[in-house]
Amino acid sequence: IAARSAPLRGQQVATRDGTRVSVLANIALAVEAQGAFAQGADGFGLFRTEMLFCERREAPGEEEQYQAYSEVLRSAAGKKITIRTLDIGGDKPCEFLDLPKEENPFLGYRAVRMYPQFQEIFTTQARALLRASVVGPINIMVPMVATLQEIQWLHGQFHHIAQTLQQEGIAVGEWHLGIMVEVPSTLYLLEKAANYLDFVSIGSNDLAQYFLACDRGNPYVRHLYNYRNPTFLALMRDITHRAQAAGLKISLCGEMAADKQMLPLLVGMGLTQLSMAAGMITACKDALTTLNTAHCQALLESAIACESGEQVLELVEQFLRAQS
Ligand code: PEP
Numbered sequence: 001i002a003a004r005s006a007p008l009r010g011q012q013v014a015t016r017d018g019t020r021v022s023v024l025a026n027i028a029l030a031v032e033a034q035g036a037f038a039q040g041a042d043g044f045g046l047f048r049t050e051m052l053f054c055e056r057r058e059a060p061g062e063e064e065q066y067q068a069y070s071e072v073l074r075s076a077a078g079k080k081i082t083i084r085t086l087d088i089g090g091d092k093p094c095e096f097l098d099l100p101k102e103e104n105p106f107l108g109y110r111a112v113r114m115y116p117q118f119q120e121i122f123t124t125q126a127r128a129l130l131r132a133s134v135v136g137p138i139n140i141m142v143p144m145v146a147t148l149q150e151i152q153w154l155h156g157q158f159h160h161i162a163q164t165l166q167q168e169g170i171a172v173g174e175w176h177l178g179i180m181v182e183v184p185s186t187l188y189l190l191e192k193a194a195n196y197l198d199f200v201s202i203g204s205n206d207l208a209q210y211f212l213a214c215d216r217g218n219p220y221v222r223h224l225y226n227y228r229n230p231t232f233l234a235l236m237r238d239i240t241h242r243a244q245a246a247g248l249k250i251s252l253c254g255e256m257a258a259d260k261q262m263l264p265l266l267v268g269m270g271l272t273q274l275s276m277a278a279g280m281i282t283a284c285k286d287a288l289t290t291l292n293t294a295h296c297q298a299l300l301e302s303a304i305a306c307e308s309g310e311q312v313l314e315l316v317e318q319f320l321r322a323q324s
């Protein structure tokens, strides 16, 4: 396997019929960047910035964040980099913020919903990200967006902050704004969102949680929290097609992207950017080269017509056996 995988490191792969797919890494620390490239990452589809903020008494300042983001961009040497703004609340606590205790934290005060109240923390991170864009092009991605008003607010904020930096004589490079699609309402916002955004990325971990109404960490509903559920596959297909029709670039950065049995279905949806734990990249690239897009599209439609996630799994296993 090692010998077969070696040529795929560091180069983009395509399906058998020539559909190019970028396989990107999810990282949480700037120091992970080099290792991810060594494992064959075509870039980073998700740099979770929470680690920079956790276990400390106060939020990191603009300079510290600027250094961390610049380090990631330098190591990328022009490859695609998506950095996500702070995603706290819900399952992700934060020591330096005095957050209210909530009965339903996953449905409560999380991520983008907190930015207007904690404006200074938001602005500091936005300034550091925009400043880092002089090192290389940067995709800035915002989690937990549910409404068009949030998108409009973000668009206004980032443009205003970029303008302020330039007025201060601080250079800003190439940057693009996007959101995570992890709240189901965003499916119906994509056309309008395209007036303000460049890209979206499906966060299937949370999207499944909110779509199926299952706490992603609750063992009592684990059997229901299933991204193979045919209704969830239909949702993902519709998100992908509507985003593409609206002219938005689209990727997937949830755990589902690293599931080899899901790969033909993701290709069938038309997803061409998949972001996952670095250790899964080589295997994913290998598997991609064996697939045919038209066959994957037909498989996806059959999967959506299935009656359960178990049936979907059987169907995909049969498909993979038949082509090996
Ligand atoms: C997701 O929700 O799918 C995601 C990638 O974000 P996180 O797991 O950090 O919530």
Ligand code: MG
Pocket (backbone or CB within 6 Å): 143, 182, 203, 205, 206
């Ligand atoms: Mg999420």
